[in-house]
Amino acid sequence: MLRRRQFLAASAAGIAAAPAFVRGQNLNSRVQIAGIGCDGKGWSDIKEMDSHAATQMVAYCDVDLSRTEKVKDLTPGAPVYQDFREMLARHGDSIDAVTVSTPDHMHAFIGLDAMRQGKHVYCQKPLTHNVWEARQMALQAKQSGVITRLGNQIHSHTFYRTAVAAIQSGVIGKVKEVHSWCAATGHGKSFHISRPKTLEDVPKTLAWNQWLGVAPERPYGGWKIYHPWGWRDWQDFGNGALGDFGCHILDPVFTALKINAAPIELTADHTGLNDEVWPAQTTVKYVFPGTDWTARPALPITWYDGGRLPTLRGTDFPSNQALPKSGSLFVGEQASLVLPHVGAPFVSSGALLDEVEGLNHYHGWVDGIISGQQPSDGFDYGGPLTEAVLLGNVAVRYRGETLKWNGKAMQFTNDDSANAWLRRDYRDGWDIAAV
Ligand SMILES: NC(=O)C1=CN([C@@H]2O[C@H](COP(=O)(O)OP(=O)(O)OC[C@H]3O[C@@H](n4cnc5c(N)ncnc54)[C@H](OP(=O)(O)O)[C@@H]3O)[C@@H](O)[C@H]2O)C=CC1
Numbered sequence: 001m002l003r004r005r006q007f008l009a010a011s012a013a014g015i016a017a018a019p020a021f022v023r024g025q026n027l028n029s030r031v032q033i034a035g036i037g038c039d040g041k042g043w044s045d046i047k048e049m050d051s052h053a054a055t056q057m058v059a060y061c062d063v064d065l066s067r068t069e070k071v072k073d074l075t076p077g078a079p080v081y082q083d084f085r086e087m088l089a090r091h092g093d094s095i096d097a098v099t100v101s102t103p104d105h106m107h108a109f110i111g112l113d114a115m116r117q118g119k120h121v122y123c124q125k126p127l128t129h130n131v132w133e134a135r136q137m138a139l140q141a142k143q144s145g146v147i148t149r150l151g152n153q154i155h156s157h158t159f160y161r162t163a164v165a166a167i168q169s170g171v172i173g174k175v176k177e178v179h180s181w182c183a184a185t186g187h188g189k190s191f192h193i194s195r196p197k198t199l200e201d202v203p204k205t206l207a208w209n210q211w212l213g214v215a216p217e218r219p220y221g222g223w224k225i226y227h228p229w230g231w232r233d234w235q236d237f238g239n240g241a242l243g244d245f246g247c248h249i250l251d252p253v254f255t256a257l258k259i260n261a262a263p264i265e266l267t268a269d270h271t272g273l274n275d276e277v278w279p280a281q282t283t284v285k286y287v288f289p290g291t292d293w294t295a296r297p298a299l300p301i302t303w304y305d306g307g308r309l310p311t312l313r314g315t316d317f318p319s320n321q322a323l324p325k326s327g328s329l330f331v332g333e334q335a336s337l338v339l340p341h342v343g344a345p346f347v348s349s350g351a352l353l354d355e356v357e358g359l360n361h362y363h364g365w366v367d368g369i370i371s372g373q374q375p376s377d378g379f380d381y382g383g384p385l386t387e388a389v390l391l392g393n394v395a396v397r398y399r400g401e402t403l404k405w406n407g408k409a410m411q412f413t414n415d416d417s418a419n420a421w422l423r424r425d426y427r428d429g430w431d432i433a434a435v
C-alpha cells in the first residue's frame with residue numbers, strides 16, 4: 001500500500017501527465033504544510049497558507065522557541081521543533097510542503113533538503129544567499145518535480161500586475177532602459193558596522209548554533225543585532241538593501257520584459273565596504289540581453305539604493321516630477337512608466353491603465369500543488385532573478401570595474417578572482433551538496 005508521502009511524491013512525479021482535476025479528486029486529504037521560521041515574515045506566510053480551505057498546517061520549526069507561541073495557538077497540538085531536519089525525519093510522511101521563512105543564509109540549506117525529500121517549497125526572497133545556491137535551487141526544483149514559489153508576494157498584487165499588462169500592451173512602446181531603486185540602506189537595520197564588543201548571553205530559548213547554520217561561527221550579539229531582523233546588514237547572513245528588495249522591485253521588470261537570460265555585464269559604485277556589512281548606498285549598472293519587449297539588443301537596468309535616485313533625463317516626465325521612495329522607471333520609445341513599489345503605476349503620456357485584478361500569491365502556490373501547475377514565479381524564475389540580484393553584490397566588491405558574466409557557465413570571464421564570491425565556504429556539518 002502506498003503511504004501518504006509516497007502518494008504525493010508519485011503525484012509530483014506525474015504532474016505533467018496527470019490532468020489537474022483527476023489529481024484533485026484523488027487527493028486523499030488536504031495539502032499538509034510545515035512552517036519553517038514561525039515569527040516575522042514566517043508568521044504571515046503561515047497564516048496565509050493556513051487560510052486556504054484545502055490546507056492543514058501540521059508541524060512547525062523555529063530555532064527560537066520563544067517565537068512559537070502564535071503558531072501553537074493557531075494549530076494546537078502540532079509538533080514544534082528547533083531543527084527542521086528532525087521535524088522532516090519524524091513527520092516527513094505527513095508533510096507535503098514547507099514554507100521557508102528564515103533569514104536568507106539558511107534558505108538553500110533548508111529548501112534543497114526539503115525538495116530532495118519531495119516537498120513542495122514556498123521560499124522567502126531572495127531565494128538564496130549566494131549565486132551558486134540560487135542555481136542549485138532551480139536545478140533541484142526541476143529534478144524533484146515539486147511546485148515552488150518565491151515569496152515575493154507583490155508579484156501577484158494588482159499594481160504590479162497592472163504595470164506588467166500595460167507595458168506588454170505597448171502603452172509606452174518598446175523599452176529602452178529601466179531604473180529601479182529602493183530607499184532602504186545597505187546597513188541600516190542593525191545599527192552596527194562592526195561586531196559588537198559587549199556580548200550578551202544567548203537566550204535560553206534560542207538554539208544559536210542552529211540559527212548560524214551554514215555561516216561561520218560567531219557569538220550571539222544581542223537582540224536585533226543579528227537576530228531577528230538585523231541579519232540583513234551582515235555579509236555572512238544577508239545581502240543588504242539590494243538583497244532585501246531586489247527580488248521585489250526587479251520582479252515586475254523581469255516579468256514585464258520577459259527577461260529570461262542572465263546579465264551580460266555589470267558595474268557597481270557605492271559609498272564604502274568593510275568586511276562585515278553592506279555599503280550604505282549602492283548603484284549597480286546591469287546590461288541584459290534584449291527581449292521582444294526591448295527597443296535594442298541590449299537593455300540597461302540600473303539599481304540604486306540608500307536614497308539614491310535616477311534622473312528623469314531622456315523621459316518626457318516634467319523635470320520636477322516626484323518619484324516614489326522605491327520603485328522602477330521604464331523608459332519606453334513612446335512614453336515612460338513609473339511603478340512605485342506597492343503603488344499604482346502611472347505613465348508620462350497620462351494614458352489611463354486598465355486595472356488588472358490582484359491574486360492571492362500564497363494561495364496560488366497551494367492551488368499549484370493541487371492542480372500540478374507551476375505558478376508563474378517558481379524557482380525556475382526566482383532562481384535567475386535572485387542570481388541577477390546577488391551578482392550585484394559581487395560587483396560591489398569590485399567598485400568601478402565592469403564584470404563580464406557568462407550565465408550559462410556561471411562564470412565571470414574577465415576577472416577570475418570574482419568567481420570566488422559566487423558561493424561560500426560552508427561550516428563543518430552544514431555543507432550543501434551540488435545538484
Ligand atoms: N516577502 C516579504 O514581504 C518579506 C520577506 N521577508 C523575508 O522573510 C525571511 C525572514 O525574514 P524576517 O521574518 O524579517 O526575519 P526574522 O529574523 O524576524 O525571523 C525569521 C524567523 O525564522 C526563525 N529562524 C531562523 N533560523 C531558522 C532555522 N534555521 N530554522 C527555523 N527557524 C529559523 C527565526 O527565529 P529567531 O527568533 O531565532 O531569529 C524567526 O522566527 C527573509 O528571507 C526575509 O527576506 C521578510 C519580511 C517581509
Ligand SMILES: O=C1CO[C@H](CO)[C@@H](O)[C@@H]1O
Nearest residue numbers: 125184189232244245248
Ligand atoms: O517587503 C519587505 C518589507 O521590508 C522588509 C525589511 O526591509 C523586507 O525584508 C521585506 O521583503
